[in-house]
Amino acid sequence: MQIPASRTEDIRRPRVAVEADSPALVIDDDPPINSVSVVVPLLDEAESLRPLYQEIVDALDPLGLPYEIIFVDDGSTDGSSRVLRALHAADERVQVIQFRRNFGKSAALAAGFAAARGDAVVTLDADLQDVPAEIPHLLATLEEGADLVSGWKYPRHDPPSKRLPSAVFNRVVRAMTGVQLHDFNCGLKAYRAEVLDEIHLYGELHRYIPVLAHFRGFRVREVQVRHRPRQFGRSKFGAARFFRGFFDLLTVLFLTQYRRRPLHFFGWFGLITLLVGFCINAYLATLWFLGNPIGHRPLLTLGVLLMIIGAQFVVFGLLAEMIAHTSAQREFSIRRHLRHDTPLDPARRDISRD
Numbered sequence: 001m002q003i004p005a006s007r008t009e010d011i012r013r014p015r016v017a018v019e020a021d022s023p024a025l026v027i028d029d030d031p032p033i034n035s036v037s038v039v040v041p042l043l044d045e046a047e048s049l050r051p052l053y054q055e056i057v058d059a060l061d062p063l064g065l066p067y068e069i070i071f072v073d074d075g076s077t078d079g080s081s082r083v084l085r086a087l088h089a090a091d092e093r094v095q096v097i098q099f100r101r102n103f104g105k106s107a108a109l110a111a112g113f114a115a116a117r118g119d120a121v122v123t124l125d126a127d128l129q130d131v132p133a134e135i136p137h138l139l140a141t142l143e144e145g146a147d148l149v150s151g152w153k154y155p156r157h158d159p160p161s162k163r164l165p166s167a168v169f170n171r172v173v174r175a176m177t178g179v180q181l182h183d184f185n186c187g188l189k190a191y192r193a194e195v196l197d198e199i200h201l202y203g204e205l206h207r208y209i210p211v212l213a214h215f216r217g218f219r220v221r222e223v224q225v226r227h228r229p230r231q232f233g234r235s236k237f238g239a240a241r242f243f244r245g246f247f248d249l250l251t252v253l254f255l256t257q258y259r260r261r262p263l264h265f266f267g268w269f270g271l272i273t274l275l276v277g278f279c280i281n282a283y284l285a286t287l288w289f290l291g292n293p294i295g296h297r298p299l300l301t302l303g304v305l306l307m308i309i310g311a312q313f314v315v316f317g318l319l320a321e322m323i324a325h326t327s328a329q330r331e332f333s334i335r336r337h338l339r340h341d342t343p344l345d346p347a348r349r350d351i352s353r354d
Helices: 046-063 080-090 105-115 132-143 160-177 193-197 205-215 239-257 262-289 298-326 346-353
Strands: 036-042 067-073 094-098 120-123 148-153 189-192 220-225
Touching: 036 046, 036 105, 036 132, 046 067, 046 080, 046 132, 067 080, 067 105, 080 094, 094 105, 105 120, 105 205, 120 132, 120 193, 132 148, 132 189, 132 220, 148 205, 160 205, 160 239, 189 193, 189 205, 205 220, 205 239, 262 298
Parallel strands: 036 067, 036 120, 067 094, 148 220
Antiparallel strands: 120 189, 148 189
16 A cells, blocks of 8 residues: 655653564564545535535545545534435435434544444544544555554644644643644544454543543653635634533543552542541641630541541442452453464473363
């Protein structure tokens, strides 16, 4: 496959080279990309759909790979469904998934991922701000050894009211997750299919797919991509969406860092609160032994309250540990299985067991 090279930025995940000294050693390298699925979630983008479809076709046809385009209509009311039906009738490579109502971008992406059949899956927004001509560069980065390639809109052509909150959001996510992407919100991304097999989307988690993939050991890279001003329709960005994103960030942090050890999360709050409450009550107890009345001091109420809350945090963490233990699931992801290409010898196995 002839895919042009691209500029990439690795995300603090060095690759480990394994040398095969024995001809019997089997190394399952990254399989080549032989097919591509393009997933396009959309909401009220009727004017953009036809030019977007043509740009996707123009970008993928020169690669000579079989591909499909999956449009996911997230409850549009502006006539987008009519345009999509016409595109589907004219091109057998076009799939259309239409929701009964608006369920959100994560749900739309999840439906598109479930329907995708390609070795690689590319996502982009339907508003024509993402440039489909960048798709070959993303695919080239996958071929160079990445599992997920995230676009970085640079320079970004959005109003300051959208760029500023996004910059704050990206800086906070970088600091709290350790994943050094410049643009978590970029809709233009490419994935190997196995990445999407292991990630479950809901809420607003679509913006955190790189974090979830990084946590599971997949190789995440970033590529600068072109960005255009919006030509049709209006932006779906709003303040409520901004705050929902931060709440989902807390969910991602808990799922990736404390899911199997919740006591480490709740225990710190509990111990700190217990310690503060203990110090307050120890101080008041000292005053009481010295003959000073403390029964009517608000500080006594605060000290007792803090100790009760701290104990509750610790108990809650222990209960969460018990739930996590009884519902243990596989918490690792195998990228490569190295083995000697020889059958097991039952007799040898029995001897070693003795």
